[in-house]
Amino acid sequence: MSIEIEHVNKRFGHFVAVDDVTLSLPEGQLTALLGPSGSGKTSLLRIIAGLEFPDSGRIRFHGEDATDVHVSRRGVGFVFQHYALFKHMTVFDNVAYGLTVQPRRLRPSKAEIRNRVTRLLELVQLDWTANRLPAQLSGGQRQRIALARALAVEPKVLLLDEPFGALDAKVRAELRRWLRRLHDEIHLTSVFVTHDQEEALEVSDRIVVMNQGRVEQEGTPEEVYDHPANPFVFSFLGQVNLFHARVQDGQARIGDLALPTAATGDQPEGHGLAYVRPHDIEILADDSAQGALAAVVEGITVVGPTARLELKVAGARDLIHAELPKSRLRSLGLSQGSNTWVRPLNGRVFVEPGRTPADPESVGM
Amino acid sequence: MSTIASHIHGTRAAAPTWRRATEEPAWVRRLLIGIALGFLSLFLVLPLTVVLYGAFEQGLQVWYAAITEPDAQAAIRLTLLVVAIVVPINLVFGVMAAWAIAKFEFRGKSVLITLIDLPFAISPVVVGLIFVILLGSQGWLGPWLAEHDLRVIFAVPGIIIVIAFGTMPFVARELIPLMQQQGKEEEESSLTLGANGWQTFWRVTLPNIKWGVIYGVILCNARAMGEFGAVAVVSGRIRGETNTMPLHIEVLYNEYLFTAAFAVSSLLAGLAIVTIAVKSLVDWRDERQRHQAAA
Numbered sequence: 185m186s187i188e189i190e191h192v193n194k195r196f197g198h199f200v201a202v203d204d205v206t207l208s209l210p211e212g213q214l215t216a217l218l219g220p221s222g223s224g225k226t227s228l229l230r231i232i233a234g235l236e237f238p239d240s241g242r243i244r245f246h247g248e249d250a251t252d253v254h255v256s257r258r259g260v261g262f263v264f265q266h267y268a269l270f271k272h273m274t275v276f277d278n279v280a281y282g283l284t285v286q287p288r289r290l291r292p293s294k295a296e297i298r299n300r301v302t303r304l305l306e307l308v309q310l311d312w313t314a315n316r317l318p319a320q321l322s323g324g325q326r327q328r329i330a331l332a333r334a335l336a337v338e339p340k341v342l343l344l345d346e347p348f349g350a351l352d353a354k355v356r357a358e359l360r361r362w363l364r365r366l367h368d369e370i371h372l373t374s375v376f377v378t379h380d381q382e383e384a385l386e387v388s389d390r391i392v393v394m395n396q397g398r399v400e401q402e403g404t405p406e407e408v409y410d411h412p413a414n415p416f417v418f419s420f421l422g423q424v425n426l427f428h429a430r431v432q433d434g435q436a437r438i439g440d441l442a443l444p445t446a447a448t449g450d451q452p453e454g455h456g457l458a459y460v461r462p463h464d465i466e467i468l469a470d471d472s473a474q475g476a477l478a479a480v481v482e483g484i485t486v487v488g489p490t491a492r493l494e495l496k497v498a499g500a501r502d503l504i505h506a507e508l509p510k511s512r513l514r515s516l517g518l519s520q521g522s523n524t525w526v527r528p529l530n531g532r533v534f535v536e537p538g539r540t541p542a543d544p545e546s547v548g549m
Numbered sequence: 550m551s552t553i554a555s556h557i558h559g560t561r562a563a564a565p566t567w568r569r570a571t572e573e574p575a576w577v578r579r580l581l582i583g584i585a586l587g588f589l590s591l592f593l594v595l596p597l598t599v600v601l602y603g604a605f606e607q608g609l610q611v612w613y614a615a616i617t618e619p620d621a622q623a624a625i626r627l628t629l630l631v632v633a634i635v636v637p638i639n640l641v642f643g644v645m646a647a648w649a650i651a652k653f654e655f656r657g658k659s660v661l662i663t664l665i666d667l668p669f670a671i672s673p674v675v676v677g678l679i680f681v682i683l684l685g686s687q688g689w690l691g692p693w694l695a696e697h698d699l700r701v702i703f704a705v706p707g708i709i710i711v712i713a714f715g716t717m718p719f720v721a722r723e724l725i726p727l728m729q730q731q732g733k734e735e736e737e738s739s740l741t742l743g744a745n746g747w748q749t750f751w752r753v754t755l756p757n758i759k760w761g762v763i764y765g766v767i768l769c770n771a772r773a774m775g776e777f778g779a780v781a782v783v784s785g786r787i788r789g790e791t792n793t794m795p796l797h798i799e800v801l802y803n804e805y806l807f808t809a810a811f812a813v814s815s816l817l818a819g820l821a822i823v824t825i826a827v828k829s830l831v832d833w834r835d836e837r838q839r840h841q842a843a844a
Contacts, residue, residue: 235737255740262741268734272756282742285752330738337743 185246185340186211192241201227203397212371216384219394225377234258261334265346267326269318276314282337304332324355344376381421418459427458436533441475460531465506468525476525603811615812623789624797635713635773643720651728677782703785711779716772720765727761
């Protein structure tokens with residue numbers, strides 16, 4: 185079941201939560217709504233579910249208008265960040281709930297309910313918890329029960345609101361891989377909200393990046409990560425270094441360095457900002473390479489196999505962050521206070537409208 | 550793994566000599582517990598003992614005669630009638646008000662919260678007077694009531710109205726913070742699972758606020774039985790007709806019938822003890838069910 189969102193608006197008092205959003209979420213895919221807090225992603229999810237009503241705009245499920253359909257008739261499965269399990273019911277009764285509240289003529293028989301609940305509990309690998317209370321389970325187990333409960337009513341779409349947000353890092357990583365496998369098995373149109381870009385990149389088929397109630401970009405994780413549409417998307421999807429650049433003849437220049445960037449051809453001339461990821465910063469032992477910038481190592485952090493450097497480039501205000509394999513760090517023989525040279529290898533330049541070419545020597549910001 | 554476990558056990562065994570930062574020395578603990586117990590005995594156990602002693606001082610027969618005497622019987626019946634009407638009304642009102650306040654945003658919410666507290670803020674005697682002015686024969690609605698042959702003041706309806714007013718906040722007060730703290734996620738998830746509002750209320754909301762409701766009802770019940778000031782103003786104190794138990798006790802006391810006064814008092818105290826016992830029993834059974842479910 186595909187979901188179409190057409191010109192949806194939602195305000196809470198003066199706060200614009202969702203600002204004229206139009207989106208189409210394809211059938212059978214797992215879509216991530218990614219954005220910082222207050223970007224309107226949860227509001228949009230709740231509007232799709234029918235837990236909030238849009239001020240204007242329509243929601244269609246597979247072409248059929250669902251905007252005025254009550255949440256209980258919409259056929260959505262909803263998973264909450266804090267599980268929202270019924271505290272006073274056993275795990276079994278929680279999962280069975282959606283079946284037992286159906287009108288008598290539609291309700292499956294007791295044996296059928298027992299069967300379905302048992303199968304769902306096996307699906308989430310928690311059949312041994314059937315007689316426990318939610319309070320006796322861990323966070324990750326509770327969230328899996330919440331998912332089983334949502335699936336029990338055979339929803340047309342599955343909506344998850346920060347499903348891993350309340351879990352610790354290790355459980356979160358396990359559970360999102362598990363969710364991906366589960367989705368590959370059941371192929372239910374699913375939407376999940378997250379503020380964690382890594383989670384969105386790892387789990388989803390499509391990513392919708394939101395900011396201030398608007399959609400900034402949508403696409404596959406590769407498209408969004410490799411070809412960010414604007415500075416917001418670029419900086420939200422990972423750590424970034426900013427360089428002031430001069431854009432001329434389809435090339436961005438940082439000092440003497442011409443930045444080989446994929447998308448400079450269509451850039452108008454003027455002052456631009458070059459966005460460079462930490463792993464696209466090359467660390468050089470000497471200044472033989474053209475356009476290398478002199479820098480001093482301010483700090484080194486080694487996280488597993490990766491070394492993160494903080495570098496001070498002469499004339500720049502902010503530190504430059506670079507990432508390189510630990511072995512490379514060793515062969516360079518760098519330590520705190522070492523002098524070195526850096527060169528942006530790849531990046532994306534966005535021209536700031538209405539700015540004239542600025543001081544070419546100013547680097548960083 | 551096992552070495553780690555044994556290591557932890559080792560530290561535990563050595564632990565008893567340690568004290569937590571929040572723990573006080575033994576003499577402070579004993580002093581505090583002693584003061585609390587002393588205070589309780591002085592202000593709770595002692596008066597209760599005096600009441601029971603006074604009630605049974607002259608034997609069980611005198612006690613029995615005092616509470617089976619027709620006026621006493623009428624007072625007991627009236628009190629139970631009032632409780633049977635007032636407690637359900639305030640239960641429904643309290644749950645509705647708390648539901649509205651905790652789960653919805655609307656204009657005038659703070660005014661509603663203040664209004665619910667009003668009966669606590671006004672002296673019971675003033676409450677009685679308000680209703681006399683409003684409903685008495687010289688009052689605003691008095692002539693209209695007289696025309697339709699309705700007696701409210703100096704009759705049972707007036708007693709029910711003032712007691713209902715005075716005990717209105719108990720259930721709502723108990724539930725509002727509880728429901729606000731619980732939020733509405735469980736209700737929302739019930740709705741997404743296809744339940745309607747009525748099913749959601751009975752199967753999700755009510756079980757979650759069960760204890761709040763029970764506490765509220767117990768407090769409301771105790772106060773409805775014990776209410777004195779407002780009832781004294783509106784009831785007209787007609788013996789055997791509009792005297793509730795507290796009023797009857799006062800009448801007996803004023804007539805120097807101390808044993809009878811204590812006998813009826815013991816009944817009132819007994820009812821309070823029974824409600825608390827019922828509460829503890831429900832509490833205990835619920836706990837046991839939870840343990841069984843867990844096992």
